[in-house]
Amino acid sequence: MIFMLFRLFVLFIIFASVILLADVVELSDGGRLVGKIIERTDDEVTVLTIRGIVARVPMERVSKIEEGSPQELYKKQMEEIDEKDADEIYDFAVWCRDVGLVNEAKELFRRVITLKPDHQEARWALGYLFRDGKWISEDEWRVEQGYVKYNDEWVKKEDLEKIKAGYVRYEGEWVSKEDYENLKKGLRKYGDKWMTEEEYYKAQGYVQYKGRWVSKEWLEKQKQKSEEEQKKAKPKFSKGQGGRTGVYTQKIEIEGKEREFVVNAPQWVASGQASPLVVLLHGTNSRPQYMLYHFDPVIKGTAIIAAPWALGGKWLEGAPESKNDDKFILEMVEWIKKHYNIALDRIYLAGHSRGGFYTFRLGVRYGDIFAACGILSGGSSGYIDPSERKAPFYIYIVERDPSVSVESARQARDELKKNGHEVKYHEVSGGTGTAQDHELNRLCCQECWEFMTKQSIK
Structure with a gap:
């Protein structure tokens, strides 16, 4: 017992030193680890990161190691940087942000857009949005969307009234304190009555069908499927053509409502070569650019990305037209297939926060479309109307995520495994309990992409 306490004390002293002195390990894939090097051999380097995670990295994946505090390395680089080279300043700004020099990074991003006003990555890093042919700040966009500042945070005007009335957040939704206690007990609300999960679905x-809750309509459709249709061979490629390359916003009409999604198509798809498709769903009140910002560096132009906008900032809720979200996502996929040559066995889906909960629903229902799915800081939205094919899932959560209960992610894992899905589950122990635990990071995006690309529809 005494030896264990001594080890914990030593680790605490080392971790505390990380805050004062940080080493930077640059990786060959463009990523980096920031923390304290606690062991280094010819074969690998072991780093206690600034998040308290011990990471062991093979030396063959390491491109450079810089020792010293981020502030020392920052001052040294500032003396050498070309103040007129926007691209060099941008790369240095990204480094500053990754090692925790947030204010310095913002100042460098501002220098970039001073030199290059249309530098989109720097604009995105500062929270700008490109709307109607011009860049606007996130503050301007928030005001346009009906947000107000409250205690230094942006909230919807209608949410402000709920906050003042004592409502609390539960899995991204505002609920009364009484409802919150019932939800923690695992109860569900139908109309004005609280009931168990079984009572909820029966109402x-x-x-029940093969241990799962399904609608009667779905069950009837399954029974009506002929053996011939199930065995019918499916084409491997969509053979679409005419799609643009680069990053752009596309609009389609769904039930009389104009819906938008952002497309990122690499230059090589213009040749007609078949490409995987990745659909990225943002979280509550977030935006497609947030998903592109974090996934683009790991996908590295090897697939077409489609990132749709949610109405009112929320999937399935937030506007009456949101009831057509499933149709919007499927029609968006069809539009992409029509305009690009898509490998139909490699269409992937990933979502963050509420987008992760929606990914659970879509992945369960449309496993015959999505080869694999990723739930990032999200959880279960109910195992309903499953497809015959069980899509594999990657799930990532930080234990002390302040926005999504870790129990929701664990529930998603257990429900999927119970129903025959392959699941790779990554739960980060501890955490800071701050908003940072809920945000995307290079690790989870890289793991998610590597997991999905190993999957295809047979």
Whole structure:
């Protein structure tokens, strides 16, 4: 017992030193680890990161090691940087942000857009949005969307009234304190009545089928499927053509409502070569650019990305038209297939926060479309109307995520495994309990992409 306490004390002293002195390990894939090097051999380097995670990296993946505090390395680089080279300043700004020099990074990003006003990555890093042919700040966009500042945070005007009335957040939704206690007990609300999960599904007319809750309509459709249709061979490629390359916003009409999604198509797809498709769903009140910013560096132009906008900032709720979100996502995929040559066995889906909860729903329902799915800081939205094919899932959560309960992610893992899905589950122990635990990072995006690309529809 005494020896264990001594080890914990030593680790605490080392971790505390990380805050004062940080080493930077640059990786060959463009990533980096910031923390304290606690062991280094010819074969690998071991780093206690600034998040308290011990990471062991093979030396063959290391491109450079810089020792010293981020502030010391920053001052040294500032003396050498070309103040007129926007691209060099941008790369240095990204480094500053990754090692925790947030204010210095913002100042460098501002220098970039001074030199290059249309530098989109620097604009995105500062929270700018490109709307109607011009760049606007996030503050301007928030005001346009009906947000107000409250305690240094942006909230919807209608949410402000809920905050003042004592409502609390539960899995991204505002609920009363009484409802919050019932939700923690695992109860569900149907109309004005709280009930168990079984009572909840039965009240909506759902039935049990092979251990799962499904609608009667879905069950009837399954029974009507002929053996011939199930065996029909599917084409491997969409053979679409005419799509643009680069990053652009596309609009389509769904039930009389104009919906938008951002497309990122690499230059090589213009040759007609078949490409995977990655659909990225943002979280509550977030935006497609947030997803592109974090996934673009790991996908590295090897696939077409489609990142749709949610109405009112929320999937499935937030506007009456949101009831058509499933149709919007499927029609968006069809539009991409029509305009690009898509490898139909390699269409992937990943979502963050509420987008992760929606990914659970879509991945369960449309496993015959999505080869694999990724849930990042999200959880289960109910195992309903599953497809015959069980799509594999990657799930990532930080234990002390302040926005999404870790129990939701664990529930998603257990429900998927119970119903025959392959699941790779990554739960980061501890955490800071701050908003940072809820944000995307290079590790989870890289793991998610590597997991999905190993999957295809047979």
